[in-house]
Amino acid sequence: QTALTYCVVLPLLYLCALLLSVTSVGAAANKQAERNCSLTPPYLPSTAVNTSLQLQQLREKMQSLRISAYIIPGTDAHLSEYIASRDARLAFITGFTGSAGTAVVTQSKAVLWTDSRYWVQAERQMDCNWELEKDASISSVAEWLMSELPPGSPVSFDPFLFSLETYQNYASYLESSSLHLEPKAVNLVDVVWGDRPPLSSESIFRLPDRVISMIFFLILIVHLFVCSLPVSLCGAIYLCKYKESEKLHLLCSLPRYLSLGLFNLRGNDIPYNPFFYSYTLLTLNEIWLFVHTERVTKDVEEYLTAHCSDPLCVQLKPYDSVLRDLTTYIGQPGVKVWIGTEYTNYALYEIIPQEKLITSTYSPVLTSKAVKDQTEEQVLRDAHVRDAVAVIQLLMWLEKAVPQGNETELSAAEYVNKLLVSFPVFLCCSPSVETNRRLTVDEMYLVDSGGQYLDGTTDITRTVHWGTPTPMQKEAFTRVLMGNIEISRTVFPSGTRGVNIEMLGRRALWEVGLNYGHGTGHGVGNYFGVHEWPVGFQTNNIPFRAGMFTSIEPGYYKENDFGIRIEDIAVTVPAQTKYGNNYLTFDTVSLVPYDRKLIDIALLSSEQLQWLNNYYMTIRQLVGPELVKQGLHEENDWMLKNTDPFPEFGSSASICSSSLTLIALAVTLFHSVD
């Protein structure tokens, strides 16, 4: 029994899987852990994977097909961020197991592109067959291809693993060169991957009615009937735009998304993500679900076909027939297809004739899904309280155990498993054995954890130091925290794009010439994806409306020294302003205190300090009672100690509010003694 089915059997446990990683950004002492290809013979750490054989086989295959370069992205056919082991082609061919990257293989070279989060990991896991390129953008890959390959060279890829947008990006960069992009339906890595893991054989299961959001379904139906076109089809779409002006009310979704949201089914195809592989075709009078039908139980099948007298009947089709069946479907007169450019795989796009195609960026389905209804918001908030209890237990344990000198990244994960025995709070999962390093008081650690609860998905990162941080570490941490607070407390008009407030997360760092190389936040689901687009702070994210959940996660990484990330989940809520209406702000729902030792309060503005004290008061109010209820008195004391209000300074306004804070605290303390 796995974590996810376990939680269906025992739905009262709520929490199904916890993804935990405790990592440090390798200190100088761990230089040995990285490869050095400039030595003869090259130095390879024990974590490096010998990729000579698979590369040789891939190159032979490429040669026989006359392919000059083969592009291997890190995703699967549903453009998922977390993937099943059978889709870990990038890891198989490069040795690198990080969750983001693109590899290119030519007859003479093999190169991996990945972003700053993964440079150290790549240097530890790759052998000297591979070069590392640090600018992970598509333009960088395209430039490399143009500089390496002679004109006319065919560049190939698996069209199922490219989003339409990725394809178009490559195509536009390569346009000026004479390189040819040639999709090949057979994945060449799979061909040479002898012991590729099989598909999950576990059944697809149904969510309890309690957590089902009918709203999502209703939105779909309304859109269907408003639709001005005779038939609408969505093959594989995630981000699509609701173009009111053009009267094109077509429906779309990322295949797995639509299937999940429509049918309230979950599977276990991808570890820690309750997904199953599927595509959905939705028309005015039919719903087709392409799925590995042998995994659909009788119960689920009956549930799906319960409405077979009306257009809600769901017809099950074999997963592998999606291209064939869609081709037939599209062949009918009057059919138009609306797809989104970012999350539709190129293989599905390819089969749609241009005159039957409508493309755009966001789906009304997803935009609506991004705004949680009240029930969803409440259960997500509740899930975060339980998650805070678990994370507080873990942090307190680490704080006590690490100075004893016996704990490693792996044993920390084991402790998480033990917690399951004593309290049915969370289960599972470990950092990979090859990065199982001893935890010490000399380094800074990122504790990044996320839980899949039946009612919500959580994601939180705390950076901790169990010894004495350097002044630089303390300053950098404080500036990251300032960024987190600045975004969290900002008030903005409803409809503001995340990208327009993103720099608030960086300003305190920029002031002293520091920065970070990743995005500042992402949406989260209700027992869905831990990274759920289209909410977030990037240019391709949708404007903020009340009820959206996003992470806020600025960071700072000093290569080969230390790393910092502070990640909280926040929900957009209406803000009271003096003059205007329809303004929003964030309400942080992650409820775990930051490492006090790393905060230099002299750097904080009085507003930031006030925010921090209010946040700590909220933690006491919401998490305290839960800790007490669970009999976790030591943890409760730890929480109280770590949420002790910081002295505030400055204006009379803040003095006034701090005495209010004290009154509220007194009430809380009284309450918890009670």
Ligand SMILES: *[C@@H]1O[C@H](CO)[C@@H](O)[C@H](O)[C@H]1NC(C)=O
């Ligand atoms: C590799 O080793 C050489 C010689 O010891 C050293 O100069 C160089 O800095 C090392 N490179 C890396 C990336 O560690």
Ligand SMILES: *[C@@H]1O[C@H](CO)[C@@H](O)[C@H](O)[C@H]1NC(C)=O
């Ligand atoms: C990698 O494996 C190949 C055989 O597959 C072997 O010939 C080669 O010596 C190995 N390389 C290293 C660095 O161990």
